[in-house]
Amino acid sequence: MPSNSIDSLLHEERRFPPSENFTSQAIASQAIYDEAATDRLGFWANQARTLLHWHKDFSETLDWSNPPFAKWFADGKINVAYNCLDRHVQAGNGDRVAIHWEGEPGDSRSITYAELTVEVKRAANVLLSLGIGQGDRVAIYLPMIPEAVVAMLAVARIGAVHTVIFGGFSSESLRSRIDDASAKLVITADGGWRKGKVFPLKGAVDGALAGKKSTVGNVLVVRRGENVVDWVDGRDRWWHEELASADAEHEAEAFEAENPLFILYTSGTTGKPKGILHTSGGYLTQVASTHKNVFDLHPESDVYWCTADVGWITGHSYVVYGPLANGATQVLYEGTPDTPHPGRWWEIIQKYGVSIFYTAPTAIRSFMKIGREVPNGFDLTSLRVLGSVGEPINPEAWVWYRDIIGGGTAPVVDTWWQTETGAIMISGLPGVTTLKPGSAQVPIPGIKIDILGEDGTRVDPPNGGLLVVSEPWPSMLRGIWGDPERFQETYWDRFKALSGTKYFAGDGAHVDADGDIWLLGRVDDVMNISGHRLSTAEIESALVSHRIVAEAAVVGAADEATGQAVVAFVILKSKQAKKQTTDEAVAMLRSHVAEQIGAIARPKQIFIVNELPKTRSGKIMRRLLQDVAEGREIGDTTTLADTSVMQIITDKMK
Ligand code: PRX
Numbered sequence: 001m002p003s004n005s006i007d008s009l010l011h012e013e014r015r016f017p018p019s020e021n022f023t024s025q026a027i028a029s030q031a032i033y034d035e036a037a038t039d040r041l042g043f044w045a046n047q048a049r050t051l052l053h054w055h056k057d058f059s060e061t062l063d064w065s066n067p068p069f070a071k072w073f074a075d076g077k078i079n080v081a082y083n084c085l086d087r088h089v090q091a092g093n094g095d096r097v098a099i100h101w102e103g104e105p106g107d108s109r110s111i112t113y114a115e116l117t118v119e120v121k122r123a124a125n126v127l128l129s130l131g132i133g134q135g136d137r138v139a140i141y142l143p144m145i146p147e148a149v150v151a152m153l154a155v156a157r158i159g160a161v162h163t164v165i166f167g168g169f170s171s172e173s174l175r176s177r178i179d180d181a182s183a184k185l186v187i188t189a190d191g192g193w194r195k196g197k198v199f200p201l202k203g204a205v206d207g208a209l210a211g212k213k214s215t216v217g218n219v220l221v222v223r224r225g226e227n228v229v230d231w232v233d234g235r236d237r238w239w240h241e242e243l244a245s246a247d248a249e250h251e252a253e254a255f256e257a258e259n260p261l262f263i264l265y266t267s268g269t270t271g272k273p274k275g276i277l278h279t280s281g282g283y284l285t286q287v288a289s290t291h292k293n294v295f296d297l298h299p300e301s302d303v304y305w306c307t308a309d310v311g312w313i314t315g316h317s318y319v320v321y322g323p324l325a326n327g328a329t330q331v332l333y334e335g336t337p338d339t340p341h342p343g344r345w346w347e348i349i350q351k352y353g354v355s356i357f358y359t360a361p362t363a364i365r366s367f368m369k370i371g372r373e374v375p376n377g378f379d380l381t382s383l384r385v386l387g388s389v390g391e392p393i394n395p396e397a398w399v400w401y402r403d404i405i406g407g408g409t410a411p412v413v414d415t416w417w418q419t420e421t422g423a424i425m426i427s428g429l430p431g432v433t434t435l436k437p438g439s440a441q442v443p444i445p446g447i448k449i450d451i452l453g454e455d456g457t458r459v460d461p462p463n464g465g466l467l468v469v470s471e472p473w474p475s476m477l478r479g480i481w482g483d484p485e486r487f488q489e490t491y492w493d494r495f496k497a498l499s500g501t502k503y504f505a506g507d508g509a510h511v512d513a514d515g516d517i518w519l520l521g522r523v524d525d526v527m528n529i530s531g532h533r534l535s536t537a538e539i540e541s542a543l544v545s546h547r548i549v550a551e552a553a554v555v556g557a558a559d560e561a562t563g564q565a566v567v568a569f570v571i572l573k574s575k576q577a578k579k580q581t582t583d584e585a586v587a588m589l590r591s592h593v594a595e596q597i598g599a600i601a602r603p604k605q606i607f608i609v610n611e612l613p614k615t616r617s618g619k620i621m622r623r624l625l626q627d628v629a630e631g632r633e634i635g636d637t638t639t640l641a642d643t644s645v646m647q648i649i650t651d652k653m654k
Pocket of ligand 1: 420
């Protein structure tokens with residue numbers, strides 16, 4: 001992690017108490033901590049009832065009789081899309097803008113809640129006409145355009161389950177996710193805009209569905225890039241044509257609170273991504289509650305912008321469900337931060353008067369590198385709350401963010417959470433918390449976090465340990481799609497015998513004397529590249545699937561800009577090794593990984609080596625490779641089967 005070593009963090013002395021002005025208008029207050037501390041379940045029941053509309057009220061808040069399978073608000077009935085749309089229109093807010101959409105080439109659209117509701121109703125009718133019903137899976141592979149939001153809400157509205165696949169993933173990744181979820185329908189676009197060009201999407205869907213029997217019956221195609229696409233008659237349909245002829249009326253049906261809402265694939269410690277399952281009532285409760293309290297949302301006056309893509313959990317919870325459940329006005333931007341100029345994000349903030357801004361440390365660090373002159377050229381005075389997510393934010397980036405983007409006054413909330421947790425779990429609350437740069441601070445009201453040692457006992461400051469969530473929470477994952485055993489083993493078995501059923505997050509953390517939590521990065525083989533999760537095993541299996549590769553080991557090496565970077569060590573098959581130069585082999589393998597997984601997984605560096613460091617039982621010692629990749633003195637090699645290997649590898653890299 002960039003400069004987030006425990007030593008540098010422990011010396012971080014800067015403190016930022018809330019201003020009186022901010023506190024006097026803040027949504028959050030000490031009272032919600034007190035309420036949750038007195039009656040945790042009562043607090044969540046209250047949030048569920050005050051923030052959402054229930055078609056049928058629930059009588060039991062939590063059923064934890066069969067851990068780790070939780071049920072929240074189980075006998076309640078709810079429609080997620082109705083909560084995000086119709087009720088705002090019925091409350092007289094139909095004319096409020098839901099989405100200010102900004103296309104990368106400069107086109108834009110502002111869509112009100114009334115308009116968005118009609119679009120979703122039409123899309124829901126299209127889905128029904130294509131035979132999609134409650135529980136069916138729909139894959140969504142779209143750029144950041146309003147149709148992505150419409151598609152997700154239309155699926156939710158009819159009780160079906162979406163699985164959104166980030167547009168940067170390859171055809172191969174798309175195929176494995178469509179297969180795993182047995183999706184009946186794919187919603188895609190011809191292409192989208194990125195870095196000044198149209199990137200094709202429909203072709204990847206065609207590739208994913210080609211030459212094999214698939215559960216997919218239809219492909220709905222949004223027209224955006226206007227690039228040429230192949231067409232499979234009978235299977236493919238244009239979104240705009242279908243929507244134009246669909247009925248604009250659709251009554252939202254109430255579904256059980258535990259009706260599945262979506263599956264989102266994320267990387268774990270094995271080569272196969274996990275389909276994280278989230279359900280309806282509990283998920284919507286916690287995303288709405290955290291969105292309101294953590295960002296101090298005043299829906300009638302704020303303009304909110306979260307820069308995440310809807311293909312990630314941050315996009316699900318804090319672009320789609322949280323903001324829309326709260327009736328917020330938000331910005332949605334299609335493209336990259338530096339197209340067509342490096343001030344594009346700041347220009348958008350100025351144009352729409354964005355007041356709440358939520359992004360990732362990797363973006364902040366890249367802006368720091370370009371220099372303050374760029375943001376200083378725009379009027380950013382509308383900003384009043386700033387958020388950070390995805391990886392630890394180093395104190396220097398935190399302070400820069402507050403000073404240069406937030407005018408030296410905007411509170412910065414560092415929010416820790418995961419695909420699995422569904423919503424924010426640890427964060428300060430603006431107007432209440434005295435902020436500390438570099439620390440994610442405290443569990444939000446109603447959440448119980450502990451830091452445990454290997455033996456399952458609580459670790460006292462200043463020691464580090466493993467982060468666990470000790471009590472179930474409303475937006476918790478309900479399972480791994482199709483794999484209850486992996487769900488149990490991955491998250492719940494770690495401390496079971498030692499201290500009961502607790503959720504093991506996979507992160508290391510440390511608590512300071514004030515009780516503030518400092519995240520120290522993953523303790524497993526999951527990497528964090530620019531806030532995106534990738535597994536070492538997934539990239540290793542992509543590398544060994546290439547005909548020239550005999551063996552591969554991948555590590556995440558500390559990187560100034562991206563937090564971590566993918567570094568691979570590869571042994572070539574001896575017959576193949578001579579057929580190309582090392583540079584050619586490296587170039588070939590880098591693009592192979594991009595084709596297999598997606599450009600985000602492309603290794604920054606590949607070293608061709610003759611040996612890999614292994615223990616006597618044959619386990620690759622990635623820790624030692626990480627030492628090499630980070631240019632550190634190599635650690636303890638005594639458990640290696642052959643202790644000379646590290647010397648050979650280091651010599652080779654000189
Ligand atoms: O290691 C933690 C890191 O990101 C992981 C979760 O990744 P993902 O499921 O892709 O979700 C990212 C967006 C919620 C965590 O296990 N992480 C996320 N936020 C933070 C963080 N690490 C430190 N500080 C954060 N604020």
